[in-house]
Amino acid sequence: AAFLMGGLPYGWKLKESVMLGGILSATDPVAVVASIKDMGTMPDLAALIEGESILNDGTSIVVFELCYSLMFEPDTTKVQFFGRTLELVIGGPIL
Numbered sequence: 001a002a003f004l005m006g007g008l009p010y011g012w013k014l015k016e017s018v019m020l021g022g023i024l025s026a027t028d029p030v031a032v033v034a035s036i037k038d039m040g041t042m043p044d045l046a047a048l049i050e051g052e053s054i055l056n057d058g059t060s061i062v063v064f065e066l067c068y069s070l071m072f073e074p075d076t077t078k079v080q081f082f083g084r085t086l087e088l089v090i091g092g093p094i095l
Helices: 002-006 014-024 030-039 043-072 078-094
Strands: none
Touching: 002 014, 014 043, 030 043, 043 078
16 A cells, blocks of 8 residues: 555555555465365365465455445444444454
């Protein structure tokens, strides 16, 4: 986010920079998991990498959603924002 704010000539503020960072931080472990399976390593290692990727994807969604609400829903109060944060962080894993 700091690089996007200061390193690029777009004049982005923190919200825009963090939102793009949330989008770009999602990783795809398909090639890594395929290589691990081809090398014949422990199956637990592939499962661990896949689980870590799911956690990264979930974090990216939460960051994007929160930045989106800050940018495009300016009438949102702090209580509503905190409630949305709890909904995403706690409600998602429950589902």
